[in-house]
Amino acid sequence: AVVAPDRGEAVEALRGLDRRRTVTATCTRKDRPVAFLFTGQGAQYPGMAAGVYASEPVFREALDRCCELLTPLVGRDLRELILAPAGQREAAAEELALTQSTQPALFAVEWALAQLWIGWGLEPDAMLGHSIGEYTAACLAGVFSLEDALKLVAARGRLIGALPAGGGMLAVHQSEEALKRRLPPGLSIAAVNAPGLVVV
Secondary structure, eight states: OOOOSSHHHHHHHHHHOOTTTOOOOOOOOOOOOOEEEEOOTTOOOTTTTHHHHHHOHHHHHHHHHHHHHHHHHHTSOTHHHHTOOGGGHHHHHHHHTSHHHHHHHHHHHHHHHHHHHHHTTOOOSEEEESTHHHHHHHHHTTSSOHHHHHHHHHHHHHHHHTSOSOOOOOEEOSOHHHHHHHOOTTOOOOEEEETTEEEO
C-alpha cells in the first residue's frame, strides 16, 4: 500500500519500499468471503476493457461469446465500442451513450470480468448489482441462462432507449407519505429505495 500525491513519489516509494510508507504482508487464510458488485449505466466508456481483453484469454473468450450472441440482437458488434482504439473513442462514446448500446455492453463486460475472477478461483459468496448489474448478478446466480440474459438485456436497452428524451431524477431524503403531500404537479415518485429515501 502506497500513498503518494503524484507519479514521481509513487515510483520512489515503490522502489525504496520505505517502511514508513509501505506495508507488505502475506495472507495465508483462504476462507475469506468474496462479494461481486456490478455497476449500472453510467460507468461505461469506450476502451473500458481493452487492456484486460488484450491480456486475459478467459476474459477475451467470455466477452467474445457475449458480443457474438448480442450482435444479431443489437445490430452491431459491441466490441467496436467496448474496445475502441484511442483514435475512435470520441465517435464510440456517442454511440456507447445510447441506452440500447450501453446496457448490453456493460452486461457483457461485467459477465466476462466475473468469468475471469471465477477462473482465478474467486467464487462469490454474494453478488449485488445496480440496474443492469442486477441482471449480471442474476445470470451468474443461475436465475437465467446467458443466452436468455442477453436477450433480456438487449430488449431492455432497446425499450428504454426508445423512450422520449428529457426529464431527470432526484433523490429526496424524505418519507414517501411526506413527499406525496409536497410533490408539485408534473412530478411523480419513481422509486422508494428506503423509508426515508425516495426518487422523484
